[in-house]
Amino acid sequence: QVQLQESGPGLVKPSQSLSLTCSVSGGSISSASYHWSWIRQPAGKGLEWIGRIHANGRTNYNPSLKSRVSISVDTSKNQFSLNLGSVTAADMAVYYCARWGGNDQGYYFDYWGQGTLVTVSP
């Protein structure tokens, strides 16, 4: 059973960078069949896709965040990471990591981490 676990600071100051790591267990992050994504959810609001990475390093970002986002992968540790720069109060959210995989019926998020709350405050 694949499991994902987010980790990182729960409090970030405005204008600083937010850094989170997702640790994957029960499966290899190097599998060619999957991409690894970050998704966030502000309190009381809907889901917003941030971006994804493949083990080969290829990334794809949400255009609305692209100028501030970087996602990287460390296959030796079976982890991938999110860096979001110049944060503001609008970046306060629960951040989820998720596996993006699929088949002939499309690609979808089949495994999710439990989520981690990031607060932006001085």
Added chain:
Amino acid sequence: QPVLTQPPSVSGAPGQRVTISCTGTSSNIGANYDVHWYQQIPGTAPKLLVFGDNYRPSGVPDRFSGSKSGTSASLAIRGLRAEDDADYYCQSYDSSRGGLVVVFGGGTRLTVL
């Protein structure tokens, strides 16, 4: 504003059938991109409910079904149960901003009366 439009809330009594709509445009659902549905119980992570428009992952009851037509998709839940009380999100892809972007609906709160 979410790219995909869902009703903010729906409700139904136990045993009834409800549907949740997901409306898009010609650059997402109307472009025949797959639609997936997720269930989120408050305080927990979303869970995949339906993929590829109308397929269910192992373990998801056949009370849940999806459909798609034109620029819209729907999730139907029959035989409502108390444990269906949750938020539901549709997800697809959009090609209007260069490349293929994952997009979600704004979510629908289902209340089982």
